[in-house]
């Protein structure tokens with residue numbers, strides 16, 4: 017009897033492990049415009065301007081597209097932050113693989129840019145670069161500007177004013193609460209749990225914007 021129960025428990029465990037792998041429905045994988053999910057999230061896409069580390073405008077459309085399950089998590093983060101008079105400003109979301117190749121041609125250094133041969137989590141529509149804003153949309157003081165590739169941007173860098181450390185922690189805590197994984201070397205970068213289940217894409221932002 018005991019063996020039968022054990023076998024049943026084992027079968028249940030295996031089934032669950034499999035369903036964990038297949039926890040995303042086809043609808044979850046669709047790329048959606050974050051402002052259609054929550055228009056209060058501020059979108060300021062740096063790669064759609066010349067104000068980025070390459071000095072070049074790399075996107076044709078200043079939009080934040082994310083896999084739907086990621087966008088819904090971010091919506092929850094925004095709602096939670098609003099309760100304390102804060103909000104989100106996103107700097108980068110889904111990034112087409114062809115743009116990753118351009119970034120790599122300018123900075124072929126894996127400390128700063130993901131090698132397009134492997135692809136970035138941004139290429140999967142599962143990563144987001146963002147900061148905190150107050151209720152008027154002003155950015156809160158953070159350790160560095162966006163895409164500052166120095167150790168000052170690392171999450172374990174503490175030679176900073178108390179308010180900056182506090183702001184970085186507020187962002188990190190709320191993102192973790194909703195299933196995002198912080199990148200240790202960039203305080204602004206978070207990956208959605210389960211990103212490895214999603215493929216690398218090269219759909220131009222302009223195409224996505226037509227839908």
Ligand SMILES: [Zn+2]
Nearest residue numbers: 143144145205
């Ligand atoms: Zn990033």
